[in-house]
Each structure stands twice: as C-alpha cells, then as structure tokens.
Amino acid sequence: MTASSARIWAPLRLREFRLLWTGMTVSLLGDGVFTVALAWQVYELSNAPTALSFVGIAMSVPHIALLLFGGVASDRFERRRVMIAADLLRGLAVGTFGLLSLVGALELWHVMVIAAAFGAGTAFFGPAFDAVVPDLVPGDLLTQANSLDQFVRPAAWRMLGPALGGWLVAVLGPGVAFLIDAGTFAVSVLCLLAMHPVPVASATDREGSVLRQIREGFGYVRSQTWLWGTLVAATFAYLAFLGPTEVLLPFVVKNEMEGSAADLGLIFALGGVGAMASAIVMGNRAVPTRNMTFIYLVWTASTLTVAGYGLARLPWQAMAACFVFNALESAGTIVWITTKQRLVPSHLLGRISSFDWFISIGLLPVSYALTGPVSAALGARPTLIWAGVLGGAITLSFLFLPGLRDIERGPAIRRPAPIRRSLPSIGAVPEIDQG
Numbered sequence: 349m350t351a352s353s354a355r356i357w358a359p360l361r362l363r364e365f366r367l368l369w370t371g372m373t374v375s376l377l378g379d380g381v382f383t384v385a386l387a388w389q390v391y392e393l394s395n396a397p398t399a400l401s402f403v404g405i406a407m408s409v410p411h412i413a414l415l416l417f418g419g420v421a422s423d424r425f426e427r428r429r430v431m432i433a434a435d436l437l438r439g440l441a442v443g444t445f446g447l448l449s450l451v452g453a454l455e456l457w458h459v460m461v462i463a464a465a466f467g468a469g470t471a472f473f474g475p476a477f478d479a480v481v482p483d484l485v486p487g488d489l490l491t492q493a494n495s496l497d498q499f500v501r502p503a504a505w506r507m508l509g510p511a512l513g514g515w516l517v518a519v520l521g522p523g524v525a526f527l528i529d530a531g532t533f534a535v536s537v538l539c540l541l542a543m544h545p546v547p548v549a550s551a552t553d554r555e556g557s558v559l560r561q562i563r564e565g566f567g568y569v570r571s572q573t574w575l576w577g578t579l580v581a582a583t584f585a586y587l588a589f590l591g592p593t594e595v596l597l598p599f600v601v602k603n604e605m606e607g608s609a610a611d612l613g614l615i616f617a618l619g620g621v622g623a624m625a626s627a628i629v630m631g632n633r634a635v636p637t638r639n640m641t642f643i644y645l646v647w648t649a650s651t652l653t654v655a656g657y658g659l660a661r662l663p664w665q666a667m668a669a670c671f672v673f674n675a676l677e678s679a680g681t682i683v684w685i686t687t688k689q690r691l692v693p694s695h696l697l698g699r700i701s702s703f704d705w706f707i708s709i710g711l712l713p714v715s716y717a718l719t720g721p722v723s724a725a726l727g728a729r730p731t732l733i734w735a736g737v738l739g740g741a742i743t744l745s746f747l748f749l750p751g752l753r754d755i756e757r758g759p760a761i762r763r764p765a766p767i768r769r770s771l772p773s774i775g776a777v778p779e780i781d782q783g
Contacts, residue, residue: 356631359493364543365484371539372477373500375435378532380509381516382442383616385525386459387598388517388609389449393456395603398720400595405713406460411467412710418472419702420561423695426548427480432540434473439533441465446526454523471702478701482689483546494685495631498678499624506674507620514613565699568692569707573751574640575692575700578684581746582708585647589654589739591715596728597657601666604728611663618667622675630682638756639687643680644747650676651743654736658729691755 359365390400421430441462448454485493516525569576601607601615636642653676656669692700723731746752 356492356495356499356628359485359489359496362484365493367539367543368480368484369496369500371536373504375532375536376501376504377509378529380505380616381513381525382529384510384513384609384613385517385522387612389454389522390459391598391602393459399456400598401716401720403459403463404591404594404716407463407467408709408712408716409467410464411471412706412712414468414471415475415702415706416562417558419475419565419699420558421472422476422479422698422702423561426545427476427483427698428540428543428546430476431473432537434469435533435536435540437469438466439530441469442526442533443530446523446530449521449523449526474705475698475702479698480546482694482697487690490686490689491635492631494682495627498682499627499631502620502623502674502678505620506623507617510613510616514610517609561699565696565703568696568700569703573749574755577746577749577752579704579707581743583711585651585739585742586709587711587715588742589651589735590712591719592731592735593654593657595716595719596723596732600657600728601663605663607663615663615666615670619670619674622671623678626675626678627682630679635683635686639683640753640756641747643683644743646676646680648740648744650680652736652740654739655733658732
C-alpha cells in the first residue's frame with residue numbers, strides 16, 4: 349500500500365474514532381438490509397407507489413420535526429449518549445417490524461407508526477454524529493475521516509447491505525431481515541458504550557432555553573451565505589427528485605422491468621460501488637480551492653442522472669445510472685461536510701448540522717406526497733426523468749447566488765484541535781486537507 353493510498357485509513361489509528369466507525373459500519377449494513385426489506389414488505393402489503401409514499405411521509409415527518417431538538421441535544425449533552433439513546437430507539441422499532449412480520453400480523457398502519465419512531469431516532473443520531481467527528485479527529489485528518497464515512501455508507505448501506513437484504517427477503521422473508529437490522533443497532537450501541545465520554549464543547553451550551561439555542565443556530569446560518577444558500581438549494585432540489593427516486597425506482601424495477609428483490613438490491617449495490625470509488629479518490633486529495641464551485645457542479649451532474657432511472661429499460665441500465673449518481677453525490681458531500689466542519693464553531697456544530705438536515709429535507713414529505721399523484725398522471729418513468737432535469741436545474745442556478753462563493757477567495761478557517769485528554773497517544777499521523 350502506498351503512502352498516498354494509506355491516507356484515507358489514517359483516522360482508524362485513533363481508538364475513539366475506530367469504535368465510532370465500527371459501530372456505524374455494522375448498523376449501516378443493517379440499514380441496507382432494511383432499505384430493501386421495507387420496500388418489498390410495503391409492496392407486499394399494498395402494491396401501489398402511494399403506499400410507500402405514505403410510509404416515507406410517516407418516517408420523515410418526525411425526523412424533520414425533531415431535528416432542531418436533536419441539534420440542541422447534540423450541543424447541550426454528551427454527543428455519545430445522544431447517539432446511544434437514538435440507536436436504542438431505532439433498534440427497538442426495527443425489531444418490532446420483524447416480530448410483527450414473522451407472526452403475520454403486520455399491517456400498513458403498523459409500518460407507518462414504527463417508521464415514525466425510527467425517524468424520531470434518526471433526528472437525534474444524525475446531528476450528534478456529524479458534530480462528534482471533529483471532537484475525535486484532528487483537523488488535518490478530517491478529510492480522511494469524512495471520506496471513510498462516505499466510503500462505508502455506500503459499502504455497507506448501498507452495496508453489501510442491500511445485496512444481503514435482497515437475498516434475505518428472497519430466501520427467509522422480510523421479517524428475518526428486520527430482526528437482523530435490529531441486531532446491528534445493538535452492536536452500534538456496544539461500540540458507543542466502549543468509547544470514552546466526549547466532553548461538551550462549552551459549559552455555556554447547557555444554559556438558556558432550547559428555543560434560545562435554536563435561535564442562536566439560526567442566526568449563524570442566516571449570517572453565512574455559503575451555508576444558507578446551499579441549504580435552500582438542497583431543499584428545492586430534494587423536493588424535485590428525492591421522493592420520486594425513493595418511491596418510484598422500486599416500483600419501476602418490480603412492475604415495469606419485472607425485476608426481483610435481488611435486482612433492486614444490486615441496483616443499490618452498484619450505487620455503493622460508485623460512492624466507494626469516489627470516497628477513495630477524495631480521501632487522498634486536498635479539498636478543491638474552489639470548493640463551492642466543485643460542490644455545485646458535481647451535485648448538478650449527479651441530480652441529472654436521476655433521469656437515467658426513467659430512461660432505463662433493463663435493471664443493468666438502472667445500475668449504471670445509480671453508479672454515476674452516487675459517485676458524484678459522494679464527492680460533493682465529502683467536500684461539503686469538511687467545509688462545514690472547518691468553518692462552523694464547535695459549540696454550534698450540532699445545531700448547524702441539524703439545520704443542514706432540517707432545511708434541506710424540510711419539503712421531503714411534500715416530495716413523497718406529490719410523487720403518487722404526479723406519477724399517476726404522468727407515469728412512473730416520465731416522473732423520474734423530469735425529477736432529474738428539474739433537480740439539476742435548481743442546483744446549478746444557486747451556484748450563481750451573490751456571495752455564495754466568497755469563501756473561495758479567503759483562507760479556510762481551521763477549527764481548534766479536538767479535546768484529546770481521554771485518548772491514548774497514537775504517534776504521528778500524516779496531514780492532509782479535508783475534502
């Protein structure tokens with residue numbers, strides 16, 4: 349292994365990050381299983397895109413509604429404990445899915461209620477995870493840490509997990525698949541328990557009301573054009589393409605391509621391969637100097653490939669589109685996360701991460717709700733084509749927002765080194781820019 353290719357793995361020399369990464373890897377593997385099992389289970393209960401739309405709404409509404417509170421909790425309490433509580437809730441929810449499915453008692457309303465609990469847990473886990481990484485990893489290794497995150501997400505969640513999920517659903521049924529996912533959350537909790545406590549960034553973060561802390565985070569977002577502009581762009585781009593992608597791709601594979609659960613799993617898996625390749629490349633390179641320009645151009649190109657799902661006539665063509673989409677999306681995400689972690693003060697990062705999620709996916713329930721009637725009027729394939737074209741156009745237009753690229757003309761603001769009192773010495777590690 350060359351020195352360059354070894355750079356992406358450098359953060360794993362840190363015990364605390366290694367435990368976090370291991371638990372995340374295992375739980376994401378289960379989430380990949382869950383993605384296939386949930387879609388197949390819902391279409392077995394009600395073979396209509398509107399059913400999966402309702403499940404998506406049920407999961408996303410509590411996720412969105414609680415995100416800002418999750419961000420406050422991530423800045424106010426120890427972030428590791430917030431993640432433990434969130435994983436316990438999600439593991440219980442998925443385990444309930446499995447038991448009801450195995451005994452043949454699962455109904456669509458059960459799915460919606462349990463999906464809501466799952467979404468609530470995710471609202472607290474996501475901001476805490478985003479904010480804790482810079483607490484565990486020095487600034488010169490943030491690129492590699494974020495690249496490892498983006499490497500394992502597609503590897504486990506979009507490739508190995510969906511492939512395993514397709515096999516489990518085909519051979520053992522969705523109930524067993526749900527129970528296996530619940531077990532992966534237990535592994536994640538054990539890894540988090542093995543970590544040392546992560547100190548809260550500042551004692552003042554425990555002071556004041558929750559609403560005051562939310563207002564403080566919102567004030568920071570409003571003051572940064574690069575930040576609020578990107579969040580608004582993501583809001584409308586996701587409105588255009590995310591609901592159609594998640595709802596209609598499984599429907600097209602099953603009903604119009606006459607594919608199997610294994611075919612759907614392989615489509616997700618090829619997307620994982622693309623994102624993994626992108627993460628390896630980005631993990632061994634510095635952040636582009638024109639970081640915002642890079643982010644917007646690759647995100648525009650990735651969104652346009654959503655139209656490829658509508659144009660595909662065979663599963664392998666959808667696999668190719670998924671590969672390209674995820675490769676480009678991952679490259680932009682790595683640079684975006686790194687930019688955010690470097691420029692946002694540590695005591696605000698949990699809240700800013702929650703605003704990132706909240707504003708970006710605020711219209712996601714609307715996207716799910718519109719997908720059913722729009723696809724009924726236009727057809728599944730035309731809806732996917734127009735979703736990709738519209739989403740790409742929206743993304744590109746925000747690149748020209750006045751002030752959005754101003755941070756490209758000044759030096760990056762580096763965050764202070766993470767608190768390391770509880771971490772063992774690991775020796776020197778190579779320094780590289782985050783991207």
